[in-house]
Amino acid sequence: MSYPIYRPRRLRQSETIRRMVREARLSVDQLVMPFFVTHGRGVRREIGSMPGNHQLSVDELVREVKETASLGIPAILLFGLPAEKDAVGSEAYARDGIVQQAVRAIKNSVSDLLVITDVCLCEYTSHGHCGVVERGRVKNDPTLDLLAKVAVSHAEAGADMVAPSDMMDGRVASIREALDESGLEETPILAYAAKYASSFYGPFREAAESAPQFGDRRAYQMDPANGDEALREVALDLDEGADMVMVKPAMAYLDILWRVKAEFGVPVAAYSVSGEFAMLKAAARLGWLDEERTMLEMLTAIRRAGADLIVTYFARDAARALRQQER
Numbered sequence: 001m002s003y004p005i006y007r008p009r010r011l012r013q014s015e016t017i018r019r020m021v022r023e024a025r026l027s028v029d030q031l032v033m034p035f036f037v038t039h040g041r042g043v044r045r046e047i048g049s050m051p052g053n054h055q056l057s058v059d060e061l062v063r064e065v066k067e068t069a070s071l072g073i074p075a076i077l078l079f080g081l082p083a084e085k086d087a088v089g090s091e092a093y094a095r096d097g098i099v100q101q102a103v104r105a106i107k108n109s110v111s112d113l114l115v116i117t118d119v120c121l122c123e124y125t126s127h128g129h130c131g132v133v134e135r136g137r138v139k140n141d142p143t144l145d146l147l148a149k150v151a152v153s154h155a156e157a158g159a160d161m162v163a164p165s166d167m168m169d170g171r172v173a174s175i176r177e178a179l180d181e182s183g184l185e186e187t188p189i190l191a192y193a194a195k196y197a198s199s200f201y202g203p204f205r206e207a208a209e210s211a212p213q214f215g216d217r218r219a220y221q222m223d224p225a226n227g228d229e230a231l232r233e234v235a236l237d238l239d240e241g242a243d244m245v246m247v248k249p250a251m252a253y254l255d256i257l258w259r260v261k262a263e264f265g266v267p268v269a270a271y272s273v274s275g276e277f278a279m280l281k282a283a284a285r286l287g288w289l290d291e292e293r294t295m296l297e298m299l300t301a302i303r304r305a306g307a308d309l310i311v312t313y314f315a316r317d318a319a320r321a322l323r324q325q326e327r
C-alpha cells in the first residue's frame with residue numbers, strides 16, 4: 001500500500017466540505033461593539049487612529065446603537081467622556097453623568113440589546129489614572145469605594161452588565177457587595193480579569209482622552225510577560241463574584257485566553273483592543289492586507305483560542321461580512 005493512507009487534503013477539497021468540518025465558529029451572537037459617548041448634541045468627532053469610530057453625543061449614539069442592534073449584534077460596551085475631569089473622577093459616578101444619560105437614552109429607545117458599561121476612573125480623572133492618586137501613587141483601597149459607586153450608578157441608570165477595567169485588587173468584591181446592597185443583585189459583572197499594561201491601547205487613549213498625565217499603568221495593569229499570574233487574577237475575580245472574565249488585549253494574548261478557558265471553563269470574553277483594530281485598518285489602507293479576510297481570520301483565531309465573546313471595533317463590519325457569507 002502506498003503512503004499516505006490518511007490525506008488531510010481530502011477534507012479540504014471544497015468549501016462545502018470545509019464548512020462541515022470547521023471547528024471554531026464565528027457568529028454575530030458573540031460580538032460586542034464599543035462606543036464612546038460625549039456631551040452635547042449632534043456631535044460626531046471621528047477618532048483619527050480608529051477610522052469609522054467616533055466620539056458621539058447621546059442623540060447620535062442612539063442612532064448608531066440602533067443600527068448596531070439591527071445588524072444582530074447583541075451587546076455594546078460604553079465608555080464616557082466627561083464634561084470636566086477632577087482628581088477623583090466625580091462624573092464617573094454622577095447620576096446625570098454622560099454614561100448614565102446614555103444608558104437611559106439607549107434603554108428607552110432600543111430593545112433586546114445588552115448594555116455593558118466600562119467601570120473605571122481614568123477617563124474622568126484629571127491625572128488620567130484609574131484610581132485615587134496620593135503622593136504620585138495610585139492608591140488601591142480608597143479607589144474601591146469610588147468604583148463601587150460608579151458600578152451602582154450605571155446599574156441604576158439601567159446598565160445590564162458592568163465591566164470593571166481598573167485592575168485594582170478587590171474591586172470585584174467591593175462592586176458585588178455594593179450592587180447587592182442597592183438591590184441590584186441581578187446585575188452581572190464582567191471583570192477585566194487579565195488586563196495587561198499594553199501599548200496596544202494607544203488609539204483608545206486618543207478616543208477616550210484618558211492617557212495618564214504622569215507615569216504609566218504598569219503599577220496596576222499586568223506585565224505582558226506573565227501568564228501564570230493571569231490565572232491567579234482570574235481565580236481571584238471569580239472568587240469575588242465575577243460572572244464572566246475578560247482577557248485583554250486579544251491577539252498577542254491568545255495563549256492566555258486558551259489557558260483561562262481550559263483552567264476555569266467559565267464564560268470568557270476577549271477584548272480585541274484599539275491598537276489591533278488600528279494596525280489592520282492602517283495596513284488595509286496601504287493596500288498591504290485584505291481587510292475583510294484578515295479581520296475574519298483574527299476574530300476566528302480569538303474564538304479558536306477560547307473566547308466566548310469578543311469585544312471588537314470590527315463588530316459591525318464582521319456582522320455584515322458574516323451575513324454576506326450566509327447568502
Ligand code: PBG
Pocket residue numbers: 118119120121122123130165166200201202203204205210217272273274275
Ligand atoms: C481603561 C480602559 C482602557 C481600555 C479599555 N478600558 C485603556 C487603558 O487601560 O489605558 C482600552 C481599550 C482599547 O484599547 O481598545 N479604563
